[in-house]
Each structure stands twice: as C-alpha cells, then as structure tokens.
Amino acid sequence: MGDLEVRLNxxxxxxxxxxxxxxDLIRKRARLAGQVGEAKQNKGNVPFxxxxxxxxIIRRLLARNADAAAADHETKIPDESIHGIYREIIxxxxxxxxxxxxxxxxxxxxxxxxxxxxxxxxxPKYLPCSSLELVFDEVExxxxxYGVVPVENAFEGAVTPTLDLFADMERDVxxxxxxxxxxxxxxxxxxxxLDDVELVISHPQPLGQCRNWLAAHxxxxxxxxxxxxxxxxxxxxxxxxxxxxxxxWKKCAVIGPYSIVDHSGLPLVQRNIEDYxxxxxxxxxxxxxxxxxxxxxxxxxxxxxxxxxxxxxxxxASFAGRNIGLTRIESRPSKKKLWEYVFFADVQGHRxxxxxxxxxxxxxxxxxxxxxxxGSYPVSKPL
Numbered sequence: 264m265g266d267l268e269v270r271l272n273x274x275x276x277x278x279x280x281x282x283x284x285x286x287d288l289i290r291k292r293a294r295l296a297g298q299v300g301e302a303k304q305n306k307g308n309v310p311f312x313x314x315x316x317x318x319x320i321i322r323r324l325l326a327r328n329a330d331a332a333a334a335d336h337e338t339k340i341p342d343e344s345i346h347g348i349y350r351e352i353i354x355x356x357x358x359x360x361x362x363x364x365x366x367x368x369x370x371x372x373x374x375x376x377x378x379x380x381x382x383x384x385x386x387p388k389y390l391p392c393s394s395l396e397l398v399f400d401e402v403e404x405x406x407x408x409y410g411v412v413p414v415e416n417a418f419e420g421a422v423t424p425t426l427d428l429f430a431d432m433e434r435d436v437x438x439x440x441x442x443x444x445x446x447x448x449x450x451x452x453x454x455x456x457l458d459d460v461e462l463v464i465s466h467p468q469p470l471g472q473c474r475n476w477l478a479a480h481x482x483x484x485x486x487x488x489x490x491x492x493x494x495x496x497x498x499x500x501x502x503x504x505x506x507x508x509x510x511x512w513k514k515c516a517v518i519g520p521y522s523i524v525d526h527s528g529l530p531l532v533q534r535n536i537e538d539y540x541x542x543x544x545x546x547x548x549x550x551x552x553x554x555x556x557x558x559x560x561x562x563x564x565x566x567x568x569x570x571x572x573x574x575x576x577x578x579x580a581s582f583a584g585r586n587i588g589l590t591r592i593e594s595r596p597s598k599k600k601l602w603e604y605v606f607f608a609d610v611q612g613h614r615x616x617x618x619x620x621x622x623x624x625x626x627x628x629x630x631x632x633x634x635x636x637x638g639s640y641p642v643s644k645p646l
Contacts, residue, residue, distance in 0.1 A: 293356050300360030311361040312409070314440035314548070315557035317353055318641035321346055322559075342644075354384025363387040366398045366407035372493045372522040378442045378546040379411040393490070395424050402436050402549050409550045411442065417543045419471045421593045421607075425547070429565060429637055430595055430605055438563050438638030440548035443645040448473050448537045451496065451529035452516035453503065460484050462510070464495040465518035468544075473518055475538040484516070492519030496527040543645045553638035556613040561590065562639040564623070567605045569631025575606065578632075581625045582610055585618040614639045 303311055325342050332339035357363070365383050368375040369391020379389060390407050392398045401407035413422045428434065448469050454460050457480060463470070464487045470477075477484065489495040495517045503512040517529060524531055547563075554560075568574045582589060588611040594604045612619040614636050626634045 289352060289355075292352065293359055296356035297359045303360070310550075310552050312357065312363070312439075312550070314554040315560075315641050316555075318440075318557045318559075318643070320353065321349060324349060350381065351384045351386075354386040357383075358386040361408075363408040364390050364406070366390045366392050366401040366410040368392060368395055368398060368412065368491065370491060370493045370497075370526075372520070372526045373491045374444060374446065374520055374544060375411055375413060375546065377520065377522065378413075378444045378544075381444060382411065382440060382442045382546075382548055383409075395428060399428050399434060399436055399549065402551070403434060405551070409439070409548055410436075411546050411548055413468075413544055414441075414547050415545050415591070416446070416468060416472065417541075417545075418539050419468055422468070423595065426593060426595050426607055429563075429607065436549045436551065437553040437636075438547045438640055439550045439552060439554045440640045441561070441643045442546040442548065443643050444544050444546065445645050446472065446537065446542040446544050447520070447535050447540075448518050449521055449523070449531050450516055450518055450533035450536050451523055451527075451531050453499070453513050453530065454516065454532075455513075457481060457532075459514055460516045461514040462487055463516045463518060464489050464498055466490070466492050466495070469518045469537075472542060473536050473538060476536040480536075481516070492517070493523065493526055495519060496523050496529050499529060500527050547638075548640075549638075553614075553636075554640045556615055556639070557641040559642045560611075560613040560639050561609050561642055562612060562614045562619055563637040564608050564610065564634055565605055565637060566608065566626055566632070566634040568626070568629060568633070577629060578606060578608075578626060581622040582608075585622055587612055587618055587622055 300311060324345055328340055328342075328345050363383065365379050365387045367373070367379045367389065371389070371391055376389065376391070390401060392401060395412055398407075398410040398412055402410040412425050414425050415421045452460055460481055461484055463477060463481060463484050467488050469492060470486050470488065477486070489498060496519060498510070499512050499515045499517055502510040502515070517523065518536070521531070523529060566578055568578055579589065589608055590611060591607070591609040593607045595607065596604060610619060610622075614620065614623065623634055623636065626632045
C-alpha cells in the first residue's frame, strides 16, 4: 500500500467519524424538536411552524459560517449550501412536531414547486394545484397546512391573479413567509436546429422574461401560452406520443426550469436564455396565521381610501411621516365599483412594531379609509 493510499484511508476514516458525530447530533436535535412540539400541544393553539424562528436560525448560521471562514482564512461554504443543508434538517425535525401538506401551483417541477421545497425541504407532502385559487382554497379549508404562491417578478412585475385573490376580503389566509427564488430559463426542443422551431410554448411569465432572446434567436416563431412550464413540456410530449394533431412536435420548443429534464424526454438545447441573469421571483407562503417578529421583517397590506385628489398621498403619508419604508406598492381594480382601486403595499417592519401599528391605525381612522394586514413575515434573501 502506497503512502497516498494510506493517507486517503486515514482521511476517509476521519470523515466517517465526523459523519457519525453529525448523525448523532441531528438525532439529538430531532429529539429536542419533538419536545418543542409536545410543549406547544400542551399549551394549545400555538403554531408549530414559526418562520421568524427559522429565519433567525438561518441568519445566525450564515453569519457564523462567514465569521469562521474569515477567522480561519478558509473558503466560505456558500450560503446556498448552508441554507439547503439546514433547510432539510429543520424540515425533518419539524415533521416530527407535526406532519405538513404544502399546496402549490402545479404540476410537480414548476418554479412554485421549487420555491416550496426551498422553504420546507423534501419531508412534507406536496399538493399540486391546477390554479392559484385552488391553492388559497386548500389552505383556507385546512386541507393544506400552507400554500406557496408567486407574487412578483423582479423584471416582469406583479403576478396579478395572486393580488386579486388577496383582494378578496372574505378570505381568511395570511402571509407568514416569503421566498426569493433566482430564476433561470432554458430552451427544450426535439428540433434538429433552432431555425426549425416554429412554435414556443411556456407560461406567460417565462415568455415575457425571455422576450429579447426570443426576438434575437427565434424571431419567426409563434408564442403559445400554457398554464405552467411543465404543462408546456407535456403538450409537446403528448403531440409526439399521439403522432398527429395540430402540433408538429419536431417544430415546437418549450421554455422552462431545469427540472423539465426530470419530467419529460425533451432535450435541453440552450441554457440560461432569460434576458436578465439576476432575475428573481418572489413567492409568499400563506397559512392561517402570520409570523411573530424576527427583527428584520416586512408587513404586506391591502388598503383603500375615498376617491379624491391626493388620496394615494394620504395613504403613503401615514408611513412616510414615521420613516417607514415602502418596498412595493401596486394598484388593482377593486372589482366592486367602476374605477375604484385598492392598493397593495409592502412596508418595512412588523405589524406589532409601534410605528407600523400607529400608521395602520391612522389609515383606519381616515374618512373612507380601509386597511387589512395580509401578514408580517421575515425578510428573505434570493437563493
């Protein structure tokens, strides 16, 4: 046995010992998590999923990872890796407290599915829904513990169907967390060459997010919208299987996430065709409660005021006067009266913060003023 092989065997034995130690610690963590679940059950009506607590854990570990790497002059383990490892550990421990069902806009393999797994890990049961309205329905009825819905894209703007569902004042659902997912789109096709592609199928958002690439590389191709990126892949596969119909499968292409390779036989021919490579989509986690304060939070609101000159200014002034930043504001038709609008806003801070609570109360006291807290939740970072 040579010196190299002896050294490798020593290192592998040391790694095995570390793995055994890690497993013992994970099991210890799981036992402690189980005791947390028991304590919550004994107290009654206490949410077992607390996003603010999880956010604090991840933030602390990321900071500790960076500090340790700097102190030891070592390469830092990427934040995404730390987040992924502990996301699975936390998810597995959480399942010992309470089994969860997570609803999302399906089918399996969509960006919504990816965002849901990024937040909850692989342990929960996942429930694909055919529409955003069904995601809300499943959560509101208690058939799903939580739901994950897209709310906005950094370049394409708001996902208006999600906002319209939040505008339904009768719905008893709250935002308890947000997920920011880095978005990359790829082109899949059976065509022998790009020049042979005559039809590109995808969800409206990816089509919009790849607009410039399509104009440059497939200027003559027609665009066809589908309910999801995975559904687009299935449309082409069904045309290939049936061998007939309106679509020529060898002249079709699909835009979607890399996960399409796991759900169809479509060849991946071009990676990262999105117009902006720092593209990010934000998702909300919805449930029957929001989250306690974590120290770095946002609050989402829907509000309206009597239609008169300066009406929007009156809403914003309640926050500006207290140095509360607005990170997003959108208007949508109220669908109750012609030319009447409601405003969706994200503000910095938690609903229980004194300044935020005062601003909300001030708007409620204005003539014709209405405001509803959709939820407070920890600020997330793109991963």
